[in-house]
Amino acid sequence: MPAGSNRKRERQYEHIKESAERRGETAERAKEIAARTVNKERARSGEAAHPGKVSVRDPKSAYERGGERSHTGAQGPTKDQLYEEARKRDVHGRSSMTKEQLKNALGR
Known part of the structure; x- marks a missing residue:
């Protein structure tokens, strides 16, 4: 101790x-x-x-x-996490994007 x-x-x-x-x-x-x-x-x-x-x-x-480091492994962040980041960055058309499209739009 x-x-x-x-x-x-x-x-x-x-x-x-x-x-x-x-x-x-x-x-x-x-x-x-x-x-x-x-x-x-x-x-x-x-x-x-x-x-x-x-x-x-x-x-x-x-x-x-509280899960701050979750989903950073092999599959990366979830679609919801990517969407939230896109929302914060004001990416246009984010609501209709797939996970891959969100990744590309965010430069991942």
């Missing part, structure tokens, strides 16, 4: 460590994952004495992101 942590962070550490072990990580790797996650959360919330720049600027944790 990272030094200087409170009870909440200790519970968070144990929960993350147990979860990683259930997913099949080794005990050492589970401890590392849990410690890094807790340290990053401490840095973001101002609990860390010397937070790293990356920890503070990095996107939110997975449980806070």
